Amino acid sequence: VGHRQPACTPSASKSPSVIQIHSHRPATGSTMQTIRRGNIAGNQRLVSKQRARTTRLCPKAVPTPGVDKGFSILTWTGKLLPQSLLVSGVKESWRLAWQTLVKELAPQDKTGAYVRPSYAMELKGHAGDAKYPAESGRYHVYVGNACPWCHRVLLVLVLRGLLRRSSSGSPHVSFTIMEDDPTRARRGGWVFGADNPDPVWGAQDLWEVYDKAVPGFQGRCTAPLLFDRKTKTLVSNESVDILRFFNELHVSGCIDVDLQPAHLAAEMDVLNEQIYRTVNNGVYASGFATSQQAYDGAQHALYQTLDQLEERLGRHRFLLGDKITESDIRLLPTIARFDAVYAYTFKCTKHRISDYPRLSAWLHEMWQLQVEGSSLQVSTTLDVDAARRSYAGNLFPLNPSGIIPAGPTAADLNLLPFAGPGLAVQDVTFARSK
Numbered sequence: 001v002g003h004r005q006p007a008c009t010p011s012a013s014k015s016p017s018v019i020q021i022h023s024h025r026p027a028t029g030s031t032m033q034t035i036r037r038g039n040i041a042g043n044q045r046l047v048s049k050q051r052a053r054t055t056r057l058c059p060k061a062v063p064t065p066g067v068d069k070g071f072s073i074l075t076w077t078g079k080l081l082p083q084s085l086l087v088s089g090v091k092e093s094w095r096l097a098w099q100t101l102v103k104e105l106a107p108q109d110k111t112g113a114y115v116r117p118s119y120a121m122e123l124k125g126h127a128g129d130a131k132y133p134a135e136s137g138r139y140h141v142y143v144g145n146a147c148p149w150c151h152r153v154l155l156v157l158v159l160r161g162l163l164r165r166s167s168s169g170s171p172h173v174s175f176t177i178m179e180d181d182p183t184r185a186r187r188g189g190w191v192f193g194a195d196n197p198d199p200v201w202g203a204q205d206l207w208e209v210y211d212k213a214v215p216g217f218q219g220r221c222t223a224p225l226l227f228d229r230k231t232k233t234l235v236s237n238e239s240v241d242i243l244r245f246f247n248e249l250h251v252s253g254c255i256d257v258d259l260q261p262a263h264l265a266a267e268m269d270v271l272n273e274q275i276y277r278t279v280n281n282g283v284y285a286s287g288f289a290t291s292q293q294a295y296d297g298a299q300h301a302l303y304q305t306l307d308q309l310e311e312r313l314g315r316h317r318f319l320l321g322d323k324i325t326e327s328d329i330r331l332l333p334t335i336a337r338f339d340a341v342y343a344y345t346f347k348c349t350k351h352r353i354s355d356y357p358r359l360s361a362w363l364h365e366m367w368q369l370q371v372e373g374s375s376l377q378v379s380t381t382l383d384v385d386a387a388r389r390s391y392a393g394n395l396f397p398l399n400p401s402g403i404i405p406a407g408p409t410a411a412d413l414n415l416l417p418f419a420g421p422g423l424a425v426q427d428v429t430f431a432r433s434k
Contacts (some may be wrong), residue, residue: 033123072166099290101397106284113298114284120238125216132228133236136166136251139235140200141175141242142209142225144190145383146390148280148299148333149239155329156383161255164373171375172251174199177371178206188221189394199229200229206420209233216218240276243329245404250432257286257429268320271284271327278305280334287346287398306359313358317365317428324429333382335363339413340384343403345391345398353412367415370422377431379418384410 027401074083091386102108107115125131142151154175157163162173178195182189189207192198208431209225210217213234226235226242228401238240247259278301285298309331311320319327335353337425342348353359392404410416 007171010309092188098397100289102290105397106288106337108288108290108294111294112289113294114288116281116284117220119222120241121234121236123236123238123241123245127245127273132245134249134251135230136172136253137168137170137174138228139173139249140227140228140229141173142178142190142223142227143175144178144223146180146387147223148337151333151336152239152329153242153246154376155332156259156380157380158371158376158378159259159324159329159369160246160257161247161253161371161374161425161428162249162251163372163375164253165375166251166253172208172254173246173249180243181392182394187222190221190223200227226332243326255418255425255429257425258432259324259329259429261325261430262433264320264325266289268325268327271319272330274305275327275331279331281311282345283334283338283342283348286335286348287342287395297323299348299350302348306351306353306356310356313362318362322428324366324369324425328362332363332366335359336367336382336384337387338387338414340408340410340415341391344388345395348359354416364414365423367416368420368423369425370418371425377418377422379416382415384413384415 073085077086107117109115128134141153143154157173157175163171163175166172176192176198176382178190179193179196180189181191184191185205185207187207188205192203192205198204198209201209201212203212205221206223206225207217207221209227210219210221213227213232222237224239224242225237226245228235236245244260250256280301282298282305286302287296289295289298309319316322318324319331337347338353343352353363367379371377388407388409389404392399393402396402
């Protein structure tokens with residue numbers, strides 16, 4: 001009242017295409033046509049503006065030179081298959097394929113826990129008896145750098161002085177370090193390289209050694225392998241048997257020490273079993289687990305034992321007192337590989353060995369052990385960097401990319417060959433009873 005508005009006025013608060021009618025007079029036919037034409041024109045202008053804005057915000061995808069985006073499966077299937085269904089299907093298929101590959105590599109029980117197969121040849125006899133005389137140069141060992149079970153055999157050879165040269169110029173016990181390459185091996189993974197050929201048979205791989213010694217051999221070709229050169233027979237492929245065989249073997253010029261003293265045998269057996277089950281095999285049980293439950297169980301047992309060993313080394317210089325025993329030899333290969341290999345490859349990342357001050361100190365003291373005249377010292381029984389490359393490059397189901405982690409390296413971990421004055425083995429071992 002008292003204010004007259006135009007017949008048609010665009011509302012300032014509305015879209016320009018919406019026209020409000022303020023006249024109280026009834027609209028004529030021509031007026032309605034004009035209004036309709038205005039609405040249509042306004043809507044067309046609005047749509048054109050929206051399209052232009054959308055084009056600016058979402059330009060058409062143009063391939064980037066040098067960038068591989070795969071098959072763009074999600075883009076192509078987006079209108080036909082929900083992303084959630086596609087992703088869950090691919091994940092389940094990938095997991096099924098992965099589980100199948102892991103089971104071929106590492107047998108599993110029904111819970112998804114790793115079960116280590118046994119292919120050991122029973123050692124029937126002892127070093128020094130009629131079947132296996134204590135003769136210098138008679139025995140040969142096949143080992144591989146990456147393998148911790150082989151490592152423990154090399155360690156006992158060093159500590160017993162069996163890698164010293166005899167009066168004939170040959171070592172008391174000879175050995176060959178094989179290469180881990182399943183693409184070249186006809187069975188298993190161990191092959192002989194140009195730098196370390198097989199000195200006994202001239203074999204191409206470890207399977208050929210087994211086959212020549214046991215024609216038609218059908219078992220698994222595992223290392224370490226102890227061989228009798230004189231009789232051309234396989235003695236054992238069980239690391240514990242070989243370790244104890246060389247602890248018993250006595251030839252002129254070796255070091256007369258005992259790594260399994262009788263007064264500690266019972267306590268040692270209990271500790272050895274715990275170390276094997278939860279640490280030596282525990283890292284493999286973690287890495288090869290195909291269920292969360294199995295992995296969590298292996299990890300709990302592993303770190304519980306590492307905590308206990310850390311506490312034990314707060315009371316003793318070595319695991320069973322102030323002298324090195326077989327228990328130290330069994331533990332060392334796993335601890336030396338832990339940070340460089342198992343943390344990454346086997347998902348053992350809760351703590352590193354470098355996070356345990358006493359275990360770290362024990363490792364580096366063991367690393368300094370030296371034997372005069374030996375062709376190897378403890379610090380040269382393992383190439384840490386080569387082991388890291390082997391695990392990451394050859395365990396395809398655990399690392400399908402094949403990308404080798406940058407570290408930690410042997411230098412990072414202070415596990416290079418020890419150059420300074422070392423720790424004499426005789427000072428930290430038990431003398432053999434006469």
